[in-house]
Each structure stands twice: as structure tokens, then as C-alpha cells.
Amino acid sequence: MHWPPLDPTELSTWRVYFGMPLVVTDACVLHTFDYLDSSRIIRLATRDLGIVSVVARGARRPRSKFGSAVDLFAQGVAHVQVKAARDLQTLVSFDLSSGRSRLSSDLDRFVAASAFVELALRTAHDESHHALFDVITTELDCIANAAGGLAPVAGLAACWRLIGELGFSPALDHCCVCHSKLAPDEQLPFSCQGGGVACTRCGSSLTASRLLPAGARAAIRGWLAPGSSGTGSTSDGLRLSTPELRAHQRLLREFLVFHVGDDRELRAFLSWERGAMGGS
Numbered sequence: 201m202h203w204p205p206l207d208p209t210e211l212s213t214w215r216v217y218f219g220m221p222l223v224v225t226d227a228c229v230l231h232t233f234d235y236l237d238s239s240r241i242i243r244l245a246t247r248d249l250g251i252v253s254v255v256a257r258g259a260r261r262p263r264s265k266f267g268s269a270v271d272l273f274a275q276g277v278a279h280v281q282v283k284a285a286r287d288l289q290t291l292v293s294f295d296l297s298s299g300r301s302r303l304s305s306d307l308d309r310f311v312a313a314s315a316f317v318e319l320a321l322r323t324a325h326d327e328s329h330h331a332l333f334d335v336i337t338t339e340l341d342c343i344a345n346a347a348g349g350l351a352p353v354a355g356l357a358a359c360w361r362l363i364g365e366l367g368f369s370p371a372l373d374h375c376c377v378c379h380s381k382l383a384p385d386e387q388l389p390f391s392c393q394g395g396g397v398a399c400t401r402c403g404s405s406l407t408a409s410r411l412l413p414a415g416a417r418a419a420i421r422g423w424l425a426p427g428s429s430g431t432g433s434t435s436d437g438l439r440l441s442t443p444e445l446r447a448h449q450r451l452l453r454e455f456l457v458f459h460v461g462d463d464r465e466l467r468a469f470l471s472w473e474r475g476a477m478g479g480s
């Protein structure tokens with residue numbers, strides 16, 4: 201049997217723990233639910249393993265070694281015992297670096313972060329783990345740090361940034377059918393099936409398209425730009441009225457439903473959207 205040559209950069213990451221590889225990696229808690237009497241099953245975004253499900257044994261006991269380290273949205277260094285061909289791995293320990301309590305203490309931030317994380321869990325499969333991990337954690341920080349009233353905008357930006365990282369950004373500057381260049385100040389038809397905006401001539405042949413105002417197109421372009429954060433330089437101080445927010449959420453949801461391509465409801469996204477409908 202020939203072992204692949206060892207990558208020296210991985211030496212600090214992979215160790216052997218009771219005969220099974222122990223992976224020490226940056227990680228962020230995306231989902232958590234109770235398991236048996238005292239344990240938790242956690243979905244982690246990790247830098248080195250991608251999205252992984254782990255069991256934290258005894259995490260719900262009063263004096264658990266995990267404490268509050270594995271609460272939703274927490275980030276730190278996970279020690280994961282990995283068994284090949286298993287869907288559920290074992291979380292040995294978790295060194296907390298950020299609890300992101302600002303996400304749990306504010307409803308606007310919480311529902312936006314939940315919708316974003318649901319999207320990450322639904323779409324992230326085999327992409328570069330490093331880049332994806334950075335997008336997830338950076339955008340969660342942006343939502344957590346959003347100024348009053350800007351959490352929904354940060355949430356929209358986070359979702360579009362993730363879409364950009366996953367490589368299915370919509371066409372915004374060229375017609376998605378004939379590829380002709382489009383003027384930035386035009387209101388144009390947007391088609392999820394077509395993959396973006398279309399010129400008015402092509403738009404008439406696209407089914408289920410809706411009109412996208414020039415300002416909304418500019419906002420999405422800004423959110424997709426690498427390095428942008430929802431409330432950062434490219435869309436500085438962008439505030440949306442409730443109808444504008446609802447229109448953005450609806451367009452994003454329709455785009456996601458088409459591109460995510462499974463029949464499961466985007467539950468967290470829908471409750472985020474319904475919250476906005478309630479005029480929060």
C-alpha cells in the first residue's frame with residue numbers, strides 16, 4: 201500500500217486519537233439539536249472538513265466540558281474524531297473563540313442569520329472549504345455587527361455573497377439570453393430560469409420574469425462584489441423600505457428555489473420573509 205506524500209501544512213491538523221484521525225480545525229456551529237438524554241448533534245462548517253455532522257456527547261449535562269461553546273453560531277477550534285465512511289463524527293472538544301451572542305439577542309439579526317445559515321447548509325457540498333468557511337463566518341459577523349435596522353440588508357448581502365462564492369451569480373450587466381450589454385440605469389426583466397436580467401427584447405420571451413428596478417439591480421451587484429459586506433463600502437448605509445425588503449427577499453427566494461433544486465421548504469428563509477411582511 202502506498203501512502204500519499206504528507207503535506208507538511210496538514211501535519212498540525214491531523215493527529216491520531218485512539219487509532220482514529222483527530223482533525224483540529226476552525227469551525228462554526230450552523231445547526232444544533234438534542235440527541236438522546238444528554239447529547240447534541242451539531243452541524244459544523246469547518247475549514248478543513250467542509251460541512252460535517254458531529255455528536256457532542258454529554259453536551260446538555262449541567263457541568264459539560266462543552267459549556268456554551270457549542271451554541272448556535274458559535275465559532276472556535278473543533279477537535280473532531282473522524283471515522284471514514286461515517287456520516288456522524290465525534291466532537292471531542294471545542295475551544296470557543298466567539299459566541300456571537302449579538303445574533304441570539306436580537307430577533308432581526310437572529311432570523312437573518314438563520315436564513316443565511318439554512319442556505320449554507322442546503323447549498324454547500326464540495327466547494328473549497330477554506331473559501332466557504334471564510335464567507336460563512338465573515339457574513340455572520342456582518343449580520344451580528346449590523347447597526348440598528350440594517351440586519352435584513354446584511355442578511356440579503358450574506359445570501360448573495362454565498363451565491364457568488366458557490367458560482368451561480370445571476371447575470372446583471374449583460375442579457376442572460378443574447379449577452380448584449382445592458383445600461384445600468386434601466387429597469388429590466390429578471391428571470392430565475394434564464395439566470396439573470398434580460399434585455400427588453402429577450403425578456404418578452406422569458407416566462408415567469410419580473411421587473412427589476414435599476415436601484416435593486418445595483419444593490420444586488422454591490423452585495424455580490426467580493427469583499428463587500430451588506431453594510432460596507434459598495435452599499436454604504438443602504439436602507440430598504442419594508443416593500444423593498446420584501447421584494448428583495450422574494451426575488452432571492454425564487455432564485456434560490458430554482459437553483460437549490462430540491463423540494464424541501466426553506467423554512468428559516470420563509471420565517472425571515474414573513475417577519476418582514478409583519479412590518480418589523
Ligand SMILES: [Zn+2]
Pocket residue numbers: 375376377378379380398399400401402403
Ligand atoms: Zn437579450
